[in-house]
Amino acid sequence: MTEITSAALVVNAMSRKGRRLFEQACSAMDALPYPVDAHAVENPEDLEATVRRALAKKPDLLILGGGDGTVSGLVDLMVGHDVILGVLPLGTANSFARTLGIPLDIAGAVEVLRTGAPRRIDLGMIDGDYFANCAAMGLSPKIAETVPHGLKKVFGRAGYLGWAGYQFLRFRPFTLIVGEGENRQRMRVVEVRISNGPYHGGVELIESAEVDSGEIVVQAVCGHVKRRLIRNWVSNAIKHETRHEEVREFRGKAMRVDTIPSLPISIDGEVLAHTPVTARVAAGIIRVMAPIP
Template identity: 65%
Template structure:
């Protein structure tokens, strides 16, 4: 069990469960034996300023409450600060927590903070931007750019799936170029997943990605028709061996990617970059609290 002298809690109160669960999180954290400086941030534009103010007080532990986008958006501020990350899963998919085996309920996640252990993990990078879990090219950025915020907040996965069906009608396969150092390779693809962990969108998709492997993994779903993407999604949800069909995997420390046409890149659900881009791994970048006996 790891002990701390102080902690800061920053909750994205605009995430799907943020406002409703902030009070519950504070109550659950009453059980820890160190003071917690708690912040509920209702305006997402104030999240970065809030974490900077919290870090100025030199906490040993920073607990972030929100979805994968919140974690990735704030993790840059923790790199090199000598703090440990704790996570409360208040988002839709909570893929980062799933990868780490952190329970998806507030009491369970707080129990990990109280009785768990530190684990040194990698972070992905696109350009100079760190991310915790995954980035995507294809229909996901199209959804992220257009989905109404209230749909995301109140309907969660159902909202994403409904909006995805609408956007799917507009989607087209695209050309991808990947250079892993041995020369460029060109593929016609329907989706590209850039992963630091096994889970993406709440589903276990990336068999070859590990959060402390020292490599970033790019998984490409080949296809000239978008029905290949539907088949791959279905096989993934049903855990069929067919999910590996039409998959091409690249891995390494640094890879260059480009597309025709130029496309947005969503990083844990938020569109934050565009092609062309350099994808890298930041090996052993931060410590995070995980279960003492991992469940995943």
């Protein structure tokens, strides 16, 4: 087992809740048998610089505290460094932590840091951008790209859900093209997921995707009417047998993905690209602290 003698903790503590969770995490980490250099970052724009400074001190373990977007946005900086990733799930969906079997409470996640073992895993890639869990095309990135700045802060969850409902009324199915040349496949779809793991939005949607398979999975929810999307999400949430209906999957080390019209792509919740793109897997590129099976 790899011996850990030093660690750094970087927490996205933008909100009041984030600061409180940071303090709870620091208290829980007092039980770890090695020192933890802890940083609470209240301005998200400072996260990358903070991680770079932490990596410069060459810790054995770098613990990232936040949601899936925080992990995906910072994991690029760890590639090529001899450092183990630790995950402190402080987001809403925490899909990456669910994939790894990491408990979603602070005490449980810290216990994995204390008793777990490094596990070598893949990362997904959209063109040159690494991501930890899942990218998507369809309604969710459209909402994220168009939501008025400050809407959720001013009107809360109700305001955000209202905007989501407004975008759903305007949403239309689109054409997906997977592959190139004579082998490309074209279909009408309501959502596309590019996955390195089974969870998206905290729900197990892509059961065939594994974090250490050496392949990326493109899952298309096929259909000409948008109610198919609602039916697919609901059937997956309740594990109904119909969840596999009207779903097509493609898997491989790299695939060209395009849409008509060109659409935004959310990468673990953040809109960071637009089609067309190449989706690929970076096999076994990073180690993460995970529970021992």
